[in-house]
Amino acid sequence: MRLHVFIVAVFCCGFVDSRKIRGISSSYKRFYKEKKSFLCIDGSKIIPFEQVNDDYCDCEDGSDEPGTSACPRGRFYCTNLGFRPHYIPSSRVNDGICDCCDASDEYNSHARCQNTCWNLGQQERAYVEGQMRTLDEGLQLKQQLIEEGVLLWREKQAQLRDLQQVAEDLQIKLEEHRRRKHEADRLKEQTLKALEAGDSDLKRQNGTVSSTFKLLDSNKDGSITVEEVQARVTLVHDEERILSEDEAVALLGGGHQMDLFKFQHMLWDILTRGDKVKIKDTHSAAGGLVGEDPHLQAADRAAEWEATNLKKVEEAYDTVNTEISDLQKLLTIDYGPDWEFLFLNSQCYKLKVYEYTYTLCPFNQVTQKSSAGTEVSLGKWGMWAGTPKDQYSQMVYENGEPCWQGGSRSTTVTLTCGTETALRSVKEPSKCQYIMDFQTPVACQPVLKQRGIHSEL
The missing domain is CATH 2.70.130.10 (Mannose-6-phosphate receptor binding domain)
Structure with a gap:
């Protein structure tokens, strides 16, 4: 009698073990409480509870076979204690390949699977801890960069204000230099017109006469000869033609040479009128030598000086405006809420x-x-x-x-x-x-x- 009781007990225990519901997560266990019938999780069908995990697919959603490979749409839950749990397709259950690190998917196969969940968990824990350390250190560095960004932003703003002030000052200087250059150009023009019109005092006139005489007296012997007149004087309306000897003699008052005294009272007046002859490469006799007039030279130097200064101020003004434009462009970019970028x-x-x-x-x-x-x-x-x-x-x-x-x-x-x-x-x-x-x-x-x-x- 005792023997029969033992056999029944073993049979009962074996039956309970075979009914163990594999392949489900703790959140789904409420659907698999052992009872007379089982409702497919999608609600499509009710079957006897004995048909759960019987290696035959009864539910369309595969929920009656979570621990076998019978249902094509089924999923097997790997508990993977010590590591991350996850689902695998039920087709991989008992296929001889270990997909769950706890080997729970190969409970009825010839595969020799080892439980590697603890080692994998250790590796992932180490990785996560490393990531957390990196994150903590990165956040500390980020805070430093935020502080630097705020200071740099303020510095750029201050730099922009300074440049704008410099630009305003240069604008005032620019207007002043333009006014002074305009005055210098106007004085130079007035001096030139006065010289061309012969409206100058005797000293200036004598200086111009003497300068013109020296220009014509190429050999500097104190007199102007026929050859020298032919070399430096030409007709107003025919500049290409060289004066003949007779024409040169006539300009010299009938002689073959002329000193400064005769030049001032004879040939100078002819050259000054500029209606018949002129000195080559000039518009008039006076105009050809006005550049040697000391008053005009002073006016010309003043105009050049003001032009040089104006150019320097213009270049500085353009450079500052370029810097302002670049800085404004830089400050319009979105560098993050705290300028951290x-x-x-x-x-x-x-x-x-x-x-x-x-x-x-x-x-x-x-x-x-x-x-x-x-x-x-x-x-x-x-x-x-x-x-x-x-x-x-x-x-x-x-x-x-x-x-x-x-x-x-x-x-x-x-x-x-x-x-x-x-x-x-x-x-x-x-x-x-x-x-x-x-x-x-x-x-x-x-x-x-x-x-x-x-x-x-």
Whole structure:
């Protein structure tokens, strides 16, 4: 009798073990409480509870066979205690390949599976802890960069105000120098007109007569000869023709030479009128030598001096306005809510990938340079293009050099959290469309809960 009781007990125990519901998570256990019938989770069918996990698919959603491979749409839940739980397709159950780290998917196969969940959990915990340390350090560095960004922003604002004040001062100087140059030019013009009209005092006239005489007296012997007149004097209406000897003699008063006294009372008047003859390469006798007049020379020097000073002030004014324009453009860029990205401006980061060197200059451009030295623009700064929750997670650079297939090159830069600022990777997933991974502390974001090990760990 005792023997029969033992056999029944063993049979009963074996029956209970075979009815163990495998492949379900704790949140679904309420659907699999042992009773007379089982309702498919999608509500489509009621079956006897004995048909759960009987290796035959009764429910369309596969919910009656969570622990077998009978249903094509079924899922098996890997508990993976010590690691992250997850689902696998039920077709992988007892297929001889270990898909769950706790080997629960191969409970009735010949596969020799070891439970590796604890080691995997340790690795992931170490990884998550490392990520958290990186995040903490990155957030500390970010705070420093925010403080630096605020100071730099204020510094740029102050610099802009100073430049604008300098521009205002230079504007006043510019107007003053323009006025003085105008006066110098007007005085020079008046002096020139006075000389050309002969409206000068005797001293100036004598100086002009003497200068003209010296110009004609090429051999400096104190007299003007026929040859010297022919060499320096020409007809007003026929400048190409050389005066004949008789014409030169007539200008010399019938003689073959003339001293300064005769020149002043005879030939000077003829040259001054300028209706018949003139000194070569001049508009009139007086006009040809007005440049030697001391008053005109002084006026000319004054005009040149004022022109030089005006040019210097204009150049300084243009330089300051260029700096103001560049600074205003720099300050209109969105550097984040706390100006934390401002430090990236005017910086460039390089990465070599095979035969190409890629250069990212934030808020400016992206370039690609081959080993042969050919440089190609992959886009110019366009805008921030991150998600609504984190718009500063991506940069877009547009309108690069044309691609041979049409269109222009462009680059999308994804910013990731890190303790260093560096260009980490460059890919070209489609022709002339590039993506970059750019790591920097200012991309670190504080989080309430770091994604990592499941609570079951």
